[in-house]
Amino acid sequence: MSFSTASQLFAVVGAAVALKAASDLTSFVWFHFLSPPRYHRYLHGDAPYALVTGATDGIGEAIAKELYSKGFNLIIHGRNPEKLRKVQDAILSSPSPKKNNVRIWVADASVAEIDFASALKEWEDIEITLVIHNVGGAKLKGERFDAIPEETLFSELHLNATFPWLLTRALLPKLRLARGPVELVFVGSVTADLSMPGLNPYGATKAFIKQLSGAIAADEQFRKPTNVTASYLNVGGVSTNNRGGPPSLFEPSAARFAKSVVAKVGSGRRVVVPWVWHAAQFWITGFVPESVLMAGLADTTEKEIVAQDKRA
Numbered sequence: 470m471s472f473s474t475a476s477q478l479f480a481v482v483g484a485a486v487a488l489k490a491a492s493d494l495t496s497f498v499w500f501h502f503l504s505p506p507r508y509h510r511y512l513h514g515d516a517p518y519a520l521v522t523g524a525t526d527g528i529g530e531a532i533a534k535e536l537y538s539k540g541f542n543l544i545i546h547g548r549n550p551e552k553l554r555k556v557q558d559a560i561l562s563s564p565s566p567k568k569n570n571v572r573i574w575v576a577d578a579s580v581a582e583i584d585f586a587s588a589l590k591e592w593e594d595i596e597i598t599l600v601i602h603n604v605g606g607a608k609l610k611g612e613r614f615d616a617i618p619e620e621t622l623f624s625e626l627h628l629n630a631t632f633p634w635l636l637t638r639a640l641l642p643k644l645r646l647a648r649g650p651v652e653l654v655f656v657g658s659v660t661a662d663l664s665m666p667g668l669n670p671y672g673a674t675k676a677f678i679k680q681l682s683g684a685i686a687a688d689e690q691f692r693k694p695t696n697v698t699a700s701y702l703n704v705g706g707v708s709t710n711n712r713g714g715p716p717s718l719f720e721p722s723a724a725r726f727a728k729s730v731v732a733k734v735g736s737g738r739r740v741v742v743p744w745v746w747h748a749a750q751f752w753i754t755g756f757v758p759e760s761v762l763m764a765g766l767a768d769t770t771e772k773e774i775v776a777q778d779k780r781a
């Protein structure tokens with residue numbers, strides 16, 4: 470290869486790389502700082518309802534409050550009726566554009582058998598336009614995978630994967646009857662893409678719902694399109710009881726995080742990083758060699774297990 474051909478080749482490759490970087494940066498700035506909120510798309514009909522699972526604490530409770538303040542009626546889900554009623558009262562006494570309804574749905578999401586038919590019967594008279602599949606979580610585990618009781622593994626699998634999977638299946642026929650767009654939002658985790666120590670099977674269940682959300686979007690949006698869309702949220706640390714630490718730039722409070730989630734609902738993207746500082750964190754992490762990253766994570770995990778045991 471002559472010198473001039475090589476330099477022309479470098480110039481073309483350099484221009485392509487610069488173009489890609491400029492396009493990524495423009496898309497990043499547009500998405501996080503300039504794009505207008507689109508949740509209004511789901512505020513159609515006489516009384517649009519948002520169903521939020523795991524809404525008695527943390528991110529789910531904060532998203533429910535944020536959606537209510539924007540004009541949605543709510544179905545809040547949880548396992549503890551008393552806690553659900555407290556959250557219901559708190560939401561009902563918070564400001565909203567009009568006095569909307571807040572219904573409650575009690576169901577333990579960590580078991581295999583859920584009576585979805587009865588729940589659907591209760592919702593026969595209402596139109597659900599937004600579903601936030603938020604319920605989930607797992608404790609960090611000090612023991613090795615083979616020492617974790619089968620019961621724990623199954624309950625985490627049901628809570629994080631089977632429940633949103635079967636709930637979606639039960640809801641879809643109803644959602645397709647809505648007279649406008651409907652969105653299913655799956656609250657995921659960075660652990661779907663970055664296997665972390667001490668979190669088996671949590672990360673695998675989040676990878677499951679990431680695929681599930683994509684598969685539903687593919688079916689509902691592109692194969693005989695319907696009014697239903699789906700998106701998956703890639704989430705880093707959020708300061709909730711679950712985590713224990715105070716809010717920070719990379720670990721926002723649930724309330725701040727919920728605002729960014731609601732602002733990005735209906736963005737049209739299939740995978741969304743709602744919190745800008747998580748996006749920055751994931752980008753930086755991409756430059757760290759895997760072995761260095763994993764060693765650091767293993768070290769942090771051991772410390773977090775000690776802190777978690779102290780909180781328990």
Ligand SMILES: NC(=O)c1ccc[n+]([C@@H]2O[C@H](COP(=O)([O-])OP(=O)(O)OC[C@H]3O[C@@H](n4cnc5c(N)ncnc54)[C@H](OP(=O)(O)O)[C@@H]3O)[C@@H](O)[C@H]2O)c1
Pocket residue numbers: 522523524525526527528529530546547548549552576577578579580603604605606607628656657658659704705706707708709710711712
């Ligand atoms: N916090 C983070 O750093 C973080 C990071 C990435 C992803 N996420 C994801 O974000 C979602 C919410 O996390 P979070 O930190 O807000 O959790 P959280 O504070 O522990 O709240 C979890 C919610 O789910 C409910 N819940 C738990 N187990 C249940 C069960 N078996 N049946 C019914 N409801 C149940 C809880 O009810 P009770 O009030 O009765 O406990 C609570 O309302 C999860 O999907 C989690 O994986 C969180």
